[in-house]
Amino acid sequence: MRHLISPLDFSAEEINQLLDLATDIKENREKYSEVCHGKKLATLFYEPSTRTRLSFEAAMLNLGGSVLGFSSADSSSASKGESVADTIRIISCYADICAMRHPKEGAPLVASLHSGIPVINAGDGGHHHPTQTLTDLLTIRSLKGKLNNLTIGLCGDLKFGRTVHSLINALVRYANISFVLIAPKELALPDYIRENVLVANNIPFREVESMEEVMGELDVLYMTRVQKERFFNEQDYVRLKDVYILDKDKMQNAKEDMIILHPLPRVNEISVEIDKDPRAAYFKQAQFGVYARMALILTLLNIKVDEANAER
Numbered sequence: 001m002r003h004l005i006s007p008l009d010f011s012a013e014e015i016n017q018l019l020d021l022a023t024d025i026k027e028n029r030e031k032y033s034e035v036c037h038g039k040k041l042a043t044l045f046y047e048p049s050t051r052t053r054l055s056f057e058a059a060m061l062n063l064g065g066s067v068l069g070f071s072s073a074d075s076s077s078a079s080k081g082e083s084v085a086d087t088i089r090i091i092s093c094y095a096d097i098c099a100m101r102h103p104k105e106g107a108p109l110v111a112s113l114h115s116g117i118p119v120i121n122a123g124d125g126g127h128h129h130p131t132q133t134l135t136d137l138l139t140i141r142s143l144k145g146k147l148n149n150l151t152i153g154l155c156g157d158l159k160f161g162r163t164v165h166s167l168i169n170a171l172v173r174y175a176n177i178s179f180v181l182i183a184p185k186e187l188a189l190p191d192y193i194r195e196n197v198l199v200a201n202n203i204p205f206r207e208v209e210s211m212e213e214v215m216g217e218l219d220v221l222y223m224t225r226v227q228k229e230r231f232f233n234e235q236d237y238v239r240l241k242d243v244y245i246l247d248k249d250k251m252q253n254a255k256e257d258m259i260i261l262h263p264l265p266r267v268n269e270i271s272v273e274i275d276k277d278p279r280a281a282y283f284k285q286a287q288f289g290v291y292a293r294m295a296l297i298l299t300l301l302n303i304k305v306d307e308a309n310a311e312r
Ligand code: NCD
Pocket: 051, 052, 123, 129, 132, 162, 163, 224, 225, 263, 264, 265
């Protein structure tokens, strides 16, 4: 049985197969519409979510399966003091696969150690968010036609932003990727990623504070929200929350074919005037998230579309 806890749980080859499958799903929706008939996905969300939870549910429904779950810790027995280990033992009796989001780093990993079903990490604290990474890789590959030879700008809260941590881990496996890390010092990428991932793999990267000075170099600009819920005090958040606001002025030097990504939700960091710019790809990205999650569910349940359709 396999789980997806860290973006490195799949090899580069397996990721490519998964992205191929997601692309086939996007182009042949009908072929996949009943392949998970009789299967259940549980969504165990101890932290707020719109896209991740609902795109998981949409993914399973699109595959002909069904869904159950909870959307906040308050409405689960966690509020009575139940451990993640006990919860997952029970969920293993009710569902075939589960997606878990938790404010504590490592909670989905703990769950996977006690689980009878595949566990997918749908975000653990400021640590990882591997299914957002699959979404991001699929979006970049679909819109840029490749995952190598790219200069990627990551902008905003690189300290607490788990989507950025997972994306860096995944992208360093492709050839000729360089990063421009755009953040104020207080929100800079954690040392353990800078040293253990970027430096250790000899990946070219620069750290800058100004977005304007690097805009013209970027093939992909990945914007992020300042992660309010991870701050220890409100004043620091208020001081940093609007540090980057992408607007038409800042886009002046951007390449014609640069794409703007954002895992969403957006707060102020991308002005709504940018939504009409053909380079704004963040809403498409959310749609790609459904295909990526459909491909992931099939992969972890080891369901092959042709066999499943032949059996029915
Ligand atoms: C992200 C997350 O939860 O980490 N959202 C998402 O899943 N699309 C990004 C964020 O909350 O800022």
